[in-house]
Amino acid sequence: MIYMKISRLLIFVFLIAPSFLLAQTKEVLFTIDNHPYYTDEFMRVYNKNLDLVKDDSQKDLDKYLDLFLGYKLKVEKANKIGLQNGTNYQNELKSYRNQLSKNYVNDSKVTNELVHEAYDRMQQEVRASHILVLVDEGASPQDTLKAYNKVLDVKKRLDAGEDFIKVAQQFSEDPSVKENNGDLGYFSAFRMVYPFENAAYKTKLGQISKPFRTRFGYHIIKVVDKRVNRGEVTVAHIMILKQNDAAQNEKAKTTIDDIYKKIQQGENFESLAQQFSEDKSSSAKGGVLQRFGSGQLSSEEFENVAFELKDKNQISVPFQSQFGWHIVKLIEKHPVRTFDDMKFELEEKIRKDERSLLITNSLAKKLRAKYTFTKDSKLIATIKGLVNDEFYTQTWVVPEKSKDLNGVVLTINKDRKINSKVFLDFIASKQKSNIKTKPVARLVDELFEKFVDEQLITYYNDNLENEFSEFKNVMDEYRDGLLLFDLMEKEIWNRAKNDTIGLNDYFKNNIKNYQWKKRYSADILSSTDSKVVEKAQKFLKKGKSLEYIKEQLNNDGKVNIMSKSGMYEEDYDVLSQFKDLPKGVTTIVSKDQYFFVVNISDVKPAGSKELSECKGKVISDYQQYLENNWVDELKKEFTIKVNQDVFAKVKNQLHN
Template sequence: MKISRLLIFVFLIGPYFLLAQTKEVLFTIDNHSYYTDEFVRVYNKNLDLVKDDSQKDLDKYLDLFLGYKLKVEKANKIGLQYGTNYQNELKSYRNQLSKNYVNDSKVTNELINEAYDRMQQEVRASHILVLLDEGASPEDTLKAYNKILAIKKRLDAGEDFITVAKLTSEDPSVKENNGDLGYFSAFRMVYPFENAAYKTAVGQVSMPFRTRFGYHIVKVVDKRNNRGEVTVAHIMIVKNGDEAQNEKAKSTIEDIYKKIKQGESFETLAQQFSEDKSSAPKGGVLQRFGSGQLSSEEFENVAFNLKLKNEISEPFQSQFGWHIVKLIEKHPVRSLDEMKLELEEKIKKDERSLLITNSLAKKLRSKYSLSKDVKLLSKVKGAVTEEFYSQTWDAKEKSIEIKGDVLTINKDRKISVVQFMSYIAGKQKSNIKTKPISRLVDELFEKFIDDQLIAYYNDNLENEFPDFKNIMDEYRDGLLLFDLMEKEIWNRAKNDTLGLNEYFKSNVDKYQWKKRYDVDILSSTDMNVIKKAQKLLKKGKSIEYIKEQLNKDGKVNVMSKSGLHEEDYDILSEYKGLEKGVTSIVSKDKYYFVVNVSDEKPAGAKQLSECRGKVISDYQQFLENHWVDELKKEFTIQINNDVFSRIKTQLNK
């Protein structure tokens, strides 16, 4: 599923609460009726998402909802619902969503306990992978399996795991990590991989096993108590391939560390100097994380090795740059009671859910009525031959002579004998050895019944669960709307060069630079130091010279940053009427600042190249706003105002 498609579902997020009401027609679009229950549900589920009370205005919301449905009508009108990608993605989402509705409490609780027990430990493992698609042919599967067996024999013969991994593993990351996956806990790997890792002893190599990625062999390197999660803040100076720049980065982080040791605020220094733009405004604070969740083991180890709250690390280097880390809080593994609901949700989204789904079949046998055609089943037993065991049995050839329905579920789902015989043929590759043939067919028929019951149950989830139907209807509309917007608005805004230029020219007042200054900004916590810096600036001394003169005896007394900025940038907003030259000294947040203005650029219009992304976004919105007006003319709309008045009264209570 394209993640970006999720962004279109403005209506489709969050919990909702239905009002007790009679379902009535709210409006029609070309005789297609839309009802009050959907409008109320969608309105209520979005109340928590809007901050502006004006967005809760029901008249405006009705217009917004109507516009949304007009776009869906347009998508259907031009046939987007028949698109192959649309159909595949809708089917994929339904399959994914249906897992949340296939549940067995006993199996679920067993899986919760197993996951929690595993979360007490972290496993460090290396692996060797032989890639294989989930839907691979029997020939390709056998080829991959033989390859992994050959690799296992080499390991059993005493060859070094890392050497063999580098030579044979088809995991692209092996070139960088030699197959080492670092430490992980439950839910960090696909379930079959997790099982193999936790069931293999330290220092041992697993038997080959399969996941959706292919065949694996795992070597468990270590097991340790789970370190839990940690919240830290950091200051980062980015490094690059240039040696001189890297030395400068190292020097900068060391200067920052000295200022911290001098008692200056970690958070303020992070805001001023950290080059991690996402965390710097928050004083360097990162989202909490556990082992294996970051792409830098060095960073994780430093963070977890800090013991005391507010403890600060020395500068250290990762593959991304130089860091200083401050411990905010440690989060130990919570109790089972505290984690139970969270674990259940994770299980529903994990491969473990397949175990729950399969256990459901037993319950469905008592829920639904089953009718078997014993005579047809007897004919099938006569049609299946010993060729099954050599995987040469041809179901098509044998099924020509046998017609009818071998199974009926709930009197409305009839499954033909051809379907069952095709199922048998497909099981040849499973290398089943059950004999005699009659027993084999009975065994496969019971499994076939389970599969058909689950399929029937899945196909009827819309009838079993109203909320499932609502989610699927909304997702279906959302996918259509995404495809329509991409076709009619987004691609047009990106590719319509003439239209974009015309829009930019007509709205150039929206895209203006404020007055800008090319500046060097010097800061210090010591007024005397900043006064000295000011004098040196007035004498025309360089930033490097000033820092060399004022940062002595291992102390960093002054820091600097330079660039072209608008007049309200950072400390520049404290000055009125900036001019070329050295400014007066100002103070802010216990720091003193002086600015050297080397050049100024007047306020004026931006070039399209300087704000293209913003202009495209605005142009898209412009096109969409006018497009809805066009759709209102294209379709016949009738709003039932009496019904809407009653809905407003209900919702405003």
């Protein structure tokens, strides 16, 4: 919803973008009903838009001031009628702020390091096998130690020279080991959990890693191969499913071979895919699959064939995978993009990936040094007495005691006081994290440190407007933009749609703008073959129907002739090729490698349109008419005072 609104806001709102601020003294430029508007905002917005506006008149400062005044008058009107209190408005503003704040609520140094690390890793694909010893992320110390000792025993076997595959088959607790012997195939950055990715890229080719832990348990990996990243590929395929019966499977092989012969004879790959491919998810689209990279499909054979195709539209010979027989056509190769092209995308992936914890932890560490904060140790001790072992079974609830729980447990910068109830709710919410820290007193201390980090980041986020002037400017402009959208919808767009009398009057007064050109009721027939069109022309002259003509000329599964029918103006598409169009069948003309013949059944002279025939255009024009006169009405509604002496100084600064 937000993005839809932005597209419409750009029609009339001052563009939202960071800008260079001139050094200046902040003064009141004008007031609207005693509400002051300052020179710094006016100069910032003017400079920001200077190179963007196409109309030179908008660069004239007097005219620009009038535009800026009109903009602020609309904002005043929106606030006056209470649009700023609307639920949808509040939700959208909050959503946008959350999105914008992501660029600020991070550690840019750590983020940049992670982005570069991810991009460097994406240049290479790693093939690794692994052995997994399962242990829950929140397992007890006893269970964790048991799993760790088991993985150490496995490592000793490998160090002693035992075969990795045999050890994996015997000891790995990954359910897929029975099928793949622990081989995970090729992968690149973001395809595995971050600790696993780290181990894979840091372990040398042919070497076995030390045991390491992920949220699934302890792993040992062996790096089998490393190669240049093949990027991604888009292909289409025709598939005949594998059959259990030997005779049926041979029939499937014969079918795919016959299809391949038809392709070699020049028949269309996409049409054959639609007719014969048994992959129902892609056959209707001509066999086209979603683009993929190494390790994303469950068939390595299919991936290898797809990536081996070199030239666009190159078609493979039939080959077999575990799913059946395939013929693959290369649509497009997508090599790894440049760093600049991928930077934003990588930042988004990192935010969603567990490596984002590195950013959060780094930011929290900086904020602990930036802000002063104090805790109430006595209150925390009281809270420790309220938490019990039910936490570990996820059944603990915040006690309904108010006297002992009321109080400020954490104070940040003396102006943010956080009640103990907030911390208790935080503790309750962390039960799902399956934390096993014991005893309870130690658990509460551990959770309080996490709570402090979270509250510091929240405090920082809430004060971004005070921390960064550009953030405040963008939020102010977006806030005004949303208000203007709601106001325009209420005062202009909806009014233009619903004001029947006003719309009719506007239409009658401007009828000259809504005129038909000469029109023809026509059947337009086309083909790339002139002889086919000649035949169609003869049929038309004999009075044959379009259905009859298509039946006669579209045969043997080929579409030789196409038609479209309707009422068209004289300059429509191919009609402009004819000098004169009386009723009846035309001569044959050519355009863009196609041949056309037209059958005219009726001719209508130029004339005025009915409102029903152009209502959408009239509503749009009426909206613009209402908006153009609206600012004059607002100027009468509000009291405006422009400080001309201050404006003269602004002119002088901007012209110098």
